[in-house]
Amino acid sequence: MIASRPVDVTVVPVSFRDLVPEITASAYLTHGLYYYPAKFIPHAVRYCLQQFTQPGDTVVDPFAGSGTVGLEACLCGRRAFLLDLNYLLDHIIPLKIYQGRLALSPAVLEERLHAIFSGGTEFHPHWDTIGYWYAPEILAGLQRLWGAQKQLPHDTYALVLEAALLKVSKHFSYAEHRLPKLFRSKSKRLYIDGLLQGDWQTRLHRQLRTQAQNILEDVNELVEKLNGSVPALVHQGGVDSGSYEFRPGMEFQALISSPPYLQAQEYVRTFKLDLYWLGYKQRDIQRITALEIPYRKASRIVETHTLNAVRAHLSSAKLSGMLDSYFCHTLNVFDNAMAQLVRGARACIFIGNPRVDGLEVEIWRVFMEYFSDRGFECEAVLEDRIKARQLFSARKNKNPDGMKSEFMLILRKQ
Numbered sequence: 001m002i003a004s005r006p007v008d009v010t011v012v013p014v015s016f017r018d019l020v021p022e023i024t025a026s027a028y029l030t031h032g033l034y035y036y037p038a039k040f041i042p043h044a045v046r047y048c049l050q051q052f053t054q055p056g057d058t059v060v061d062p063f064a065g066s067g068t069v070g071l072e073a074c075l076c077g078r079r080a081f082l083l084d085l086n087y088l089l090d091h092i093i094p095l096k097i098y099q100g101r102l103a104l105s106p107a108v109l110e111e112r113l114h115a116i117f118s119g120g121t122e123f124h125p126h127w128d129t130i131g132y133w134y135a136p137e138i139l140a141g142l143q144r145l146w147g148a149q150k151q152l153p154h155d156t157y158a159l160v161l162e163a164a165l166l167k168v169s170k171h172f173s174y175a176e177h178r179l180p181k182l183f184r185s186k187s188k189r190l191y192i193d194g195l196l197q198g199d200w201q202t203r204l205h206r207q208l209r210t211q212a213q214n215i216l217e218d219v220n221e222l223v224e225k226l227n228g229s230v231p232a233l234v235h236q237g238g239v240d241s242g243s244y245e246f247r248p249g250m251e252f253q254a255l256i257s258s259p260p261y262l263q264a265q266e267y268v269r270t271f272k273l274d275l276y277w278l279g280y281k282q283r284d285i286q287r288i289t290a291l292e293i294p295y296r297k298a299s300r301i302v303e304t305h306t307l308n309a310v311r312a313h314l315s316s317a318k319l320s321g322m323l324d325s326y327f328c329h330t331l332n333v334f335d336n337a338m339a340q341l342v343r344g345a346r347a348c349i350f351i352g353n354p355r356v357d358g359l360e361v362e363i364w365r366v367f368m369e370y371f372s373d374r375g376f377e378c379e380a381v382l383e384d385r386i387k388a389r390q391l392f393s394a395r396k397n398k399n400p401d402g403m404k405s406e407f408m409l410i411l412r413k414q
């Protein structure tokens, strides 16, 4: 079905940072524990929670990523239902949204660190080309540390050490650790060569300890903030949210979500090293890679007024295919989750306007047109100027200007 006429809407400029001044830093509490490309700013999520939900409501995020919506929901006394294709979700959430009432003990962490430094059975990631990413002696050192970590009791301390080990495993690799995208650089190779001239092992252990202590402190700050209330949430990583089967009768009072970007949504590739260290196998990685949105063939062609105008402008079949795939699968995910919303509930979708073939694509407008034909009314479109949001890399791409604004599309279920 085509939205034959454009839908009228006024875009309102806002600053979520100004609207939610109580959040003073995007990485407050445990928001900064894991780095994740194209993370939501917590201010935007908090704004929607405050405007459109009540305490006790359940919010769904089918593109949960690093769980920004989950943490903000729990801090506001809402329940969260989080899904993502990335298996990492199930490693991030138990730590980022720690459900214990008691603070973690630095002394226990220190004991566990000792156990790790004493070594144990080596752990070998199931990746034939892992050697490409490391100097052989560093790889062997990390295999001992990970082996020992995997023998620890499966509790929150093990998760703290897992998160810290992920950070040092990237830092001590040939992969550029200051950028999200996984790639080897010449400067990083020189850096590692330099480390190998000195006592790299002591340095690695020191860094692991510092990272783990910082993570523990952040988790303890969260425990203090929650003051005895236990967050209520469900999370499931490794799922395609477009075909996820919600329990019959499951209802949500809001959706707050930020889908992948039209181009450069390489989440699985970005986290490959992490996923192999976590113990995922080649076939697990292949399974989720095949489900990642830009790499799948479209199973239907979405048509809306704006999308058809963009299509008419594109010069290459490859770009049209990418566009078809993106809208088909992103909208499958939203259709699936939004079917579970109660009447009157809002769907708050946060997305930028990327450039394709020199043309700015108003993704929010395509979504708005699509859903206005499917029982949703557009309540508002808020434009937020981007201050800092790290996407994937500074590589040359088809969008050299980057995106200057992001848009919060607010739809109301009729």
Ligand SMILES: C[S@@+](CC[C@H](N)C(=O)[O-])C[C@H]1O[C@@H](n2cnc3c(N)ncnc32)[C@H](O)[C@@H]1O
Binding pocket: 036, 037, 038, 039, 040, 062, 063, 064, 065, 066, 067, 068, 069, 083, 084, 085, 086, 239, 240, 241, 242, 257, 258, 259, 260, 261, 267, 291, 292, 293, 329, 333
């Ligand atoms: C923009 S990120 C979300 C970031 C998140 N809002 C945060 O604050 O961390 C988009 C997410 O979509 C996920 N994704 C891509 N394809 C998916 C699919 N078919 N089903 C579920 N999630 C998918 C990616 O793994 C990524 O985490």
